[in-house]
Amino acid sequence: MDLATEVTPSEAGTILTVDLAAIVANWQTLRVVCGDAECAAVVKADAYGLGLGPVVKALYEAGCKTFFVAHAFEGRAARAIAPDAAIFVLNGMRPNTAPLYADFNLAPVLCSVPEIEDWGQYCAVTGRRTPEGGLLPAAFRLETGLNQLGLKPYDLEHGIHLSHLFDVTLVMTQLARAEHGEAIAKQIEKFEIMRMRLPKARASIANSGAIFLEANPLYDVVRPGYALYGGNPTPGRPNPMKPVVRLESQVIQVRILEPGERVGEDQGWAARGPRRISTISAGTADGIPQSLTKTKNGAGGAAIVQGKRCPYIGGVGMDLVAVDTSDSGYIERGDIVELIGPSITIDDFAAAAGVSGYEILTRLGQRCHRRYQKL
Amino acid sequence: MDLATEVTPSEAGTILTVDLAAIVANWQTLRVVCGDAECAAVVKADAYGLGLGPVVKALYEAGCKTFFVAHAFEGRAARAIAPDAAIFVLNGMRPNTAPLYADFNLAPVLCSVPEIEDWGQYCAVTGRRTPEGGLLPAAFRLETGLNQLGLKPYDLEHGIHLSHLFDVTLVMTQLARAEHGEAIAKQIEKFEIMRMRLPKARASIANSGAIFLEANPLYDVVRPGYALYGGNPTPGRPNPMKPVVRLESQVIQVRILEPGERVGEDQGWAARGPRRISTISAGTADGIPQSLTKTKNGAGGAAIVQGKRCPYIGGVGMDLVAVDTSDSGYIERGDIVELIGPSITIDDFAAAAGVSGYEILTRLGQRCHRRYQKL
Numbered sequence: 001m002d003l004a005t006e007v008t009p010s011e012a013g014t015i016l017t018v019d020l021a022a023i024v025a026n027w028q029t030l031r032v033v034c035g036d037a038e039c040a041a042v043v044k045a046d047a048y049g050l051g052l053g054p055v056v057k058a059l060y061e062a063g064c065k066t067f068f069v070a071h072a073f074e075g076r077a078a079r080a081i082a083p084d085a086a087i088f089v090l091n092g093m094r095p096n097t098a099p100l101y102a103d104f105n106l107a108p109v110l111c112s113v114p115e116i117e118d119w120g121q122y123c124a125v126t127g128r129r130t131p132e133g134g135l136l137p138a139a140f141r142l143e144t145g146l147n148q149l150g151l152k153p154y155d156l157e158h159g160i161h162l163s164h165l166f167d168v169t170l171v172m173t174q175l176a177r178a179e180h181g182e183a184i185a186k187q188i189e190k191f192e193i194m195r196m197r198l199p200k201a202r203a204s205i206a207n208s209g210a211i212f213l214e215a216n217p218l219y220d221v222v223r224p225g226y227a228l229y230g231g232n233p234t235p236g237r238p239n240p241m242k243p244v245v246r247l248e249s250q251v252i253q254v255r256i257l258e259p260g261e262r263v264g265e266d267q268g269w270a271a272r273g274p275r276r277i278s279t280i281s282a283g284t285a286d287g288i289p290q291s292l293t294k295t296k297n298g299a300g301g302a303a304i305v306q307g308k309r310c311p312y313i314g315g316v317g318m319d320l321v322a323v324d325t326s327d328s329g330y331i332e333r334g335d336i337v338e339l340i341g342p343s344i345t346i347d348d349f350a351a352a353a354g355v356s357g358y359e360i361l362t363r364l365g366q367r368c369h370r371r372y373q374k375l
Numbered sequence: 376m377d378l379a380t381e382v383t384p385s386e387a388g389t390i391l392t393v394d395l396a397a398i399v400a401n402w403q404t405l406r407v408v409c410g411d412a413e414c415a416a417v418v419k420a421d422a423y424g425l426g427l428g429p430v431v432k433a434l435y436e437a438g439c440k441t442f443f444v445a446h447a448f449e450g451r452a453a454r455a456i457a458p459d460a461a462i463f464v465l466n467g468m469r470p471n472t473a474p475l476y477a478d479f480n481l482a483p484v485l486c487s488v489p490e491i492e493d494w495g496q497y498c499a500v501t502g503r504r505t506p507e508g509g510l511l512p513a514a515f516r517l518e519t520g521l522n523q524l525g526l527k528p529y530d531l532e533h534g535i536h537l538s539h540l541f542d543v544t545l546v547m548t549q550l551a552r553a554e555h556g557e558a559i560a561k562q563i564e565k566f567e568i569m570r571m572r573l574p575k576a577r578a579s580i581a582n583s584g585a586i587f588l589e590a591n592p593l594y595d596v597v598r599p600g601y602a603l604y605g606g607n608p609t610p611g612r613p614n615p616m617k618p619v620v621r622l623e624s625q626v627i628q629v630r631i632l633e634p635g636e637r638v639g640e641d642q643g644w645a646a647r648g649p650r651r652i653s654t655i656s657a658g659t660a661d662g663i664p665q666s667l668t669k670t671k672n673g674a675g676g677a678a679i680v681q682g683k684r685c686p687y688i689g690g691v692g693m694d695l696v697a698v699d700t701s702d703s704g705y706i707e708r709g710d711i712v713e714l715i716g717p718s719i720t721i722d723d724f725a726a727a728a729g730v731s732g733y734e735i736l737t738r739l740g741q742r743c744h745r746r747y748q749k750l
Contacts, residue, residue: 007446010469010470010472010475011446011448011469011472011475012446012448013445013446013466044660044693044694045693045694045741045742046742049660070388070660070694071382071387071694071742073383073386091627091656092627094386094625094708094709095385095708097383100383100385100386112627112628112708114707143630145642146637146642146689147632147638147639147689147697148628148638148692148695149627150628152630175640176640176641176642180641180642183637183642250469252469252486252487253467253486253523253524255518257522262520262522262558263521263522263523265549265550265552266551266552267521267552267558277522279524281466281467284731284733284734285420285424285733285737290734291666291730314521314523318419318445318734318737319419319420319445319446319465320524333469333470333487333490334469354666355665355666356659358660358693359659362659362693363738363741366737366738367446
């Protein structure tokens with residue numbers, strides 16, 4: 001251990017435990033659900049903050065052959081671990097970045113005519129090939145209703161015109177959230193119509209949530225992200241996925257408050273009777289959102305201390321937050337508390353903070369001691 | 376450049392520019408404001424996400440002699456750059472971590488009797504000394520009203536009893552936010568009374584905001600954090616600090632919408648007339664909070680595109696967000712947009728998202744290309 005840089009568990013503000021076996025189990029569960037469709041894995045944003053390297057390694061060894069990332073630099077990190085996997089880069093291909101893709105055999109997900117022109121020109125001029133000698137890969141992203149990225153019907157002539165310069169291995173789109181069933185139905189219809197005009201290629205539209213939609217054809221490749229990491233892809237129904245992360249922190253100080261005493265910089269919480277509160281070593285810089293104690297209805301979040309739910313009180317600081325441990329068992333400095341884990345799922349935590357689970361996940365790794373072990 | 380791991384500017388989702396000279400200038404401004412008091416620097420949480428190493432180096436070379444961090448591992452990183460600085464570790468000293476402090480001559484900020492006992496016992500048993508041969512340093516944190524960390528009057532006998540085993544170089548407390556003037560006055564009174572019972576030591580109570588309070592004595596050491604990084608320490612009045620950060624992103628795709636067309640996974644925004652929208656390569660995984668487009672009153676945040684304020688629309692995704700660029704000049708793929716900078720301060724950005732500026736700052740460095748240059 002290099003004392004100068006290592007975050008040791010005993011001093012870490014937060015300890016993030018990531019269960020790689022659970023990620024693999026979730027991938028295998030989804031693979032069964034998806035039947036004949038290939039189950040890929042979305043590992044963008046450092047695998048949702050859990051560590052792209054270890055996550056890609058675990059999934060690759062389990063048989064995952066296709067990965068989706070947002071940026072080319074993420075794709076290069078995945079390539080170092082998965083030498084023969086298909087790696088798709090979702091966030092478009094910027095001007096003058098073609099070599100960053102070609103050097104590592106990354107497939108840009110082309111979403112506009114200028115991108116198709118860039119990639120086609122690069123492939124034609126350089127004559128570069130994949131390690132197997134084929135044309136370089138690419139995907140087409142079709143715009144079907146989100147109006148963010150993708151080709152519209154009037155873009156397709158260009159797409160067809162230039163697509164012989166590279167290998168279009170995938171045609172994809174992204175769906176609206178599950179609750180917008182009507183919009184999704186229209187999206188699928190548009191996708192079908194546009195696909196007919198394109199050269200034959202595998203198709204992909206389903207993310208974690210869409211995999212479980214009754215109406216939703218899975219096509220050839222499904223691309224779960226959030227569900228792999230333990231998030232519930234079926235909101236409102238029991239979570240079919242295994243939990244993947246546990247976030248713990250330590251009690252720094254326990255204090256008895258008299259009625260009327262206040263807590264925090266904003267003095268926003270006052271003890272209504274005698275209370276025992278505990279200050280724990282976690283804050284916004286550890287990925288705990290301020291909104292966790294700011295909910296107008298007073299519900300807010302809670303940590304698990306000695307098996308009891310203890311509400312956050314008094315505002316989340318950069319490094320500290322207090323919880324009301326009046327109803328927990330005996331507690332003292334150094335005790336471990338659960339912020340996310342068996343009793344508080346990632347979905348519970350996110351709901352209490354009023355943000356999406358993936359916003360929470362990607363923030364947890366900022367200043368933690370991260371360890372990979374079974375939960 | 377190591378292509379496999381480097382985030383090149385041309386492909387980065389966000390580019391974070393940090394002006395180290397501005398941080399130094401802000402420190403010098405604060406030093407003048409603080410007169411005879413020593414101006415320290417708070418560099419916890421990777422120097423508010425801007426890079427502890429470069430920030431400490433710049434301030435140390437400018438003459439800063441005292442640094443505050445939250446955790447011992449942050450202190451060790453600072454020690455590698457500032458060999459003879461005083462480094463205080465704010466988040467308490469956990470059980471069995473004393474060697475982590477002693478090995479790098481870090482001063483734990485002791486906030487409870489068990490911590491005083493641990494540190495005193497460690498110093499007595501090992502007989503360890505500073506490089507100069509003195510007793511190991513420590514600070515006492517006094518609880519005066521926030522009820523998070525610190526010694527109460529009834530703890531002081533223990534503090535005095537054991538404090539000959541180490542060198543109490545600082546006595547400190549933390550104040551409520553500037554708007555709680557009455558609470559702050561009581562805090563200062565409590566601080567004064569408790570100090571009288573302690574051995575003579577330098578005192579510190581002022582953070583960025585408190586430096587500018589009329590009523591607030593600066594004591595011996597002031598410890599600005601947020602203001603060093605360009606945040607306004609005087610909310611509601613002109614910001615006396617220089618801006619320190621600029622956050623930019625790239626346009627991936629520009630699209631014309633017909634009236635009624637919707638944007639985003641949540642389909643939450645619809646064009647009321649013909650609109651030109653631009654999807655940019657930044658999202659929650661780059662530190663852009665979802666709350667930026669979720670404000671109930673519809674105000675929300677805006678990016679600067681071709682000199683025009685363009686509102687965020689349609690929800691912030693993990694990697695993407697759209698802005699309404701109908702009123703900007705000609706715009707195309709690859710164009711740079713300003714998310715934080717000359718026109719949108721860190722305080723503006725935070726206010727639009729409904730969170731504190733320091734929560735924003737610490738999230739910006741997660742997935743950016745970070746560069747250090749003058750703004």
